[in-house]
Amino acid sequence: MVSSPKPTVKFRKDYQPSQYLIKHTDLIFQLFDSHVLVTAEIDIESNPNRKNPQELTPLVLDGDELELLEIYVNGSNLDSTQYEIVDNGLIVKQTAEKFTLKTLTKIYPQQNTSLEGLYQSNGKFCTQCEAEGFRKITYYIDRPEIMSEFKVRIEGNKNQYPQLLSNGNMLSSGDLDNGMHYVEWHDPFPKPCYLFALVAGDFDCLEDNFTTMSGRNVKLELFVDKGKLDQCRFAMDSLIKSMEWDEQKFGREYDLDLYMIVAVSDFNMGAMENKGLNIFNTRYVLANTQTATDSDFEGVERVIAHEYFHNWTGNRITCRDWFQLSLKEGLTVFRDQKFSEDMQSKAVQRIDQVKIIRAAQFAEDSGPMAHPIRPDSYIEMNNFYTVTVYNKGAEVIGMMHTLLGEEGFRKGMDLYFERHDGQAVTCEDFIKSMEDANNVDWTLFRHWYSQAGTPSVKVTLSKVASGQFKLHCQQSCPATPGQDVKKPFMIPIKVGLLSTRGKPIQFKANGATLASEALLVMTESEQTFILDCDEEEVIPSLLRDFSAPIKLEYKYTQAQLAQLFASDPNSFNRWDAGQTLMSEILLNDNEIIDEAALKIIADAVSAILHDENLDNALKALAVQLPSLNSLIGLSNNINMDQLINKHQQLKKYLAQSLEHVWFSAYNTTAGDNSGARWLRNIALSYLLRANEDQHFELAVSQQNHANNMTDEISALQVIALSSEKFKADYINRFYKKWAHEDLVLDKWFTAQVLNENDDVIEHIRELLNHEKFSIENPNKVRAVIGSFAGGNLTQFHNPTGAGYELLADIIIKLNSINPQIAGRLTTLFNQWKKFDVKRQALIKEQLFRIKSTDNLSNDVYEIVDKSLQM
Ligand code: B3K
Ligand code: ZN
Numbered sequence: 008m009v010s011s012p013k014p015t016v017k018f019r020k021d022y023q024p025s026q027y028l029i030k031h032t033d034l035i036f037q038l039f040d041s042h043v044l045v046t047a048e049i050d051i052e053s054n055p056n057r058k059n060p061q062e063l064t065p066l067v068l069d070g071d072e073l074e075l076l077e078i079y080v081n082g083s084n085l086d087s088t089q090y091e092i093v094d095n096g097l098i099v100k101q102t103a104e105k106f107t108l109k110t111l112t113k114i115y116p117q118q119n120t121s122l123e124g125l126y127q128s129n130g131k132f133c134t135q136c137e138a139e140g141f142r143k144i145t146y147y148i149d150r151p152e153i154m155s156e157f158k159v160r161i162e163g164n165k166n167q168y169p170q171l172l173s174n175g176n177m178l179s180s181g182d183l184d185n186g187m188h189y190v191e192w193h194d195p196f197p198k199p200c201y202l203f204a205l206v207a208g209d210f211d212c213l214e215d216n217f218t219t220m221s222g223r224n225v226k227l228e229l230f231v232d233k234g235k236l237d238q239c240r241f242a243m244d245s246l247i248k249s250m251e252w253d254e255q256k257f258g259r260e261y262d263l264d265l266y267m268i269v270a271v272s273d274f275n276m277g278a279m280e281n282k283g284l285n286i287f288n289t290r291y292v293l294a295n296t297q298t299a300t301d302s303d304f305e306g307v308e309r310v311i312a313h314e315y316f317h318n319w320t321g322n323r324i325t326c327r328d329w330f331q332l333s334l335k336e337g338l339t340v341f342r343d344q345k346f347s348e349d350m351q352s353k354a355v356q357r358i359d360q361v362k363i364i365r366a367a368q369f370a371e372d373s374g375p376m377a378h379p380i381r382p383d384s385y386i387e388m389n390n391f392y393t394v395t396v397y398n399k400g401a402e403v404i405g406m407m408h409t410l411l412g413e414e415g416f417r418k419g420m421d422l423y424f425e426r427h428d429g430q431a432v433t434c435e436d437f438i439k440s441m442e443d444a445n446n447v448d449w450t451l452f453r454h455w456y457s458q459a460g461t462p463s464v465k466v467t468l469s470k471v472a473s474g475q476f477k478l479h480c481q482q483s484c485p486a487t488p489g490q491d492v493k494k495p496f497m498i499p500i501k502v503g504l505l506s507t508r509g510k511p512i513q514f515k516a517n518g519a520t521l522a523s524e525a526l527l528v529m530t531e532s533e534q535t536f537i538l539d540c541d542e543e544e545v546i547p548s549l550l551r552d553f554s555a556p557i558k559l560e561y562k563y564t565q566a567q568l569a570q571l572f573a574s575d576p577n578s579f580n581r582w583d584a585g586q587t588l589m590s591e592i593l594l595n596d597n598e599i600i601d602e603a604a605l606k607i608i609a610d611a612v613s614a615i616l617h618d619e620n621l622d623n624a625l626k627a628l629a630v631q632l633p634s635l636n637s638l639i640g641l642s643n644n645i646n647m648d649q650l651i652n653k654h655q656q657l658k659k660y661l662a663q664s665l666e667h668v669w670f671s672a673y674n675t676t677a678g679d680n681s682g683a684r685w686l687r688n689i690a691l692s693y694l695l696r697a698n699e700d701q702h703f704e705l706a707v708s709q710q711n712h713a714n715n716m717t718d719e720i721s722a723l724q725v726i727a728l729s730s731e732k733f734k735a736d737y738i739n740r741f742y743k744k745w746a747h748e749d750l751v752l753d754k755w756f757t758a759q760v761l762n763e764n765d766d767v768i769e770h771i772r773e774l775l776n777h778e779k780f781s782i783e784n785p786n787k788v789r790a791v792i793g794s795f796a797g798g799n800l801t802q803f804h805n806p807t808g809a810g811y812e813l814l815a816d817i818i819i820k821l822n823s824i825n826p827q828i829a830g831r832l833t834t835l836f837n838q839w840k841k842f843d844v845k846r847q848a849l850i851k852e853q854l855f856r857i858k859s860t861d862n863l864s865n866d867v868y869e870i871v872d873k874s875l876q877m
Pocket of ligand 1: 137138276278279313336389392
């Protein structure tokens, strides 16, 4: 066994400004068939803000997997005594206030399977530098606060790579000898190297234009694989809408004359906001109704917007260090969420956002990787692109918005842009702008940045006098790794009141004016609010719109929840009441769900389906059970067998007892829109669950006649879930039709791994050998393994441990191929402490097996090690 040195932990408290700055960066890339030569000329200057300004230490540059060929300082060649190549970089012994360093390095992008730095995807060159990938391209100070002006020249074969792209504006281009050509780029905006991008390839390009609010013309270009132009229009329209929205909502205008987006098939995440040259996973660009589902379209619109919004929140104002990641990510997720709320249905969007928090973030917060939105330490930064930093980060910004209101929030944003444009700053700088613009003191609010864990608020309501109620709130937050005791959080709780018959009631909160809703702000561990109204009895509607990322505990009766589910005027809370009703029944100690509880839920679901005032998308959301993931996220001890049984029992009961209602929803829900399709497809899945033999043909017929991917894949999903003996024919038919569309095949793979029968694991092992599966393609790995372990909990938690073994096999294989994706997959074991001792033992066995892998990457090591320390 090769024992690797224990990786080093980086701490936020150890931050020191860089010794040196880089004013200009001049890069030349020469692209060859087996390698690339990189010439880097960088203008170094000592940093006046360094810790000891009297002292100058040698220049330390980051570098990873680089072959240094030549090195010069101020034009003279260095001899081997003047520099030293070390483990993770290069030390140049030169110390001067100002000098120019030139290096020539050789790299092998063709062999780079980590998809970090410069690599190839489908024969095209592309880059991914965030967080610390630039060091795989050339020696550099690879820290976000080093903002430099970049000039880039790319030379490559003209036939193979007619397009040679980098950030900023094109300066010049021309032909060279031997069929080569070159292009030169200049980005006038100083930027950190994580925003550098290079693309070289032969693409089709969709062009458009945008006139900014000050009347400047911006050329928009979308580069995709040859033959995919018919899948580009939606992404382009989304970009234009984002540009308009950011001008209207935040007064932010685009700054360069060119905005380029390139779509590649091999990409570790969704997309990357490189200045002027976004690089995207094809999944978030390519879409037409034949190939993409309604939810794919939403994803494209959201991610295009997200990367565009980064131009102001991330690129022009960036992070001082990686601990501040939520400064740009939480804020940009918040911005893309507001954009989606404006483009789509607000309530549906809010429900989707909260589902992510409950199913993924609460789980993270209660597991070994729990960290504050501004983490205190990390081994591998890539492991901290988490739902906590992103989505809880967005919730924290959302609370600021709730506390300040639209206008106050905008004032804070304006001040933030005014103060910090062109700088690399901290979360603290952001909070300060919000405080100063609104003249508030948020000392307490800062705990959201420093403390991990999900706070719980216990609420009780008691009658003080006729028409007067006391709402008592008590908060607590469980210990998380490294943080045993928590200080109270500032928690905005939006509240409404309903009469026992479900009518909204006007009330005064703590003597304020009469209203139908109030914002109660907790600042202490225990607090009481007085609510005055004209009723003798009320039902509280609490934490409306999920006004804080917390767990709210209130002892509702089932009848009260059913009442809220039927009539809360707040759409989010209406949905939420249904989820709470079902969650409580699924998570209580009863071995099975009793008839009375089943009936309450079925009646409530039936009422929802018959409600003529509710739109189809909200109906679709309301009639779905809370996911197993969100139920696991909610509790600390799970009886997995019991939970799975009850989940099945409830689904089956709803399917059978409401079979005629599903049948009519399937046949009479009209409309060529996403809400109608969604509801019809949920009805179809309930119908097959009610009686597979009888309704199988419905699914087959839908597969045959669908004129859009939403309906086609939904039919395939229920076919693949079924036990029908001829289902393989339909699965094969789909495959033959779509074998040429990579993204559609991902859906085909996923549909098959969700089957809950015992033979699924064996089937997945076969899929791993399928000619269209490639372990080097992250989308394929996510479609097969990610969807299985994250979405088929019944079989992932198969009591034999076969599901765990499958996941561990893939992690071990991927560890050397693509550590980032391997690390991501490892987190799927993080909840292990919540399960029964047998399952704990089985998972632990796999964690130990992973930990003893030769040459374990930092990515996987960090997660496994923390997990085993739980
Ligand atoms: N900033 C990138 C994520 C980079 C992830 C590096 N492991 C995409 C985004 O959040 O917009
Ligand atoms: Zn982002």
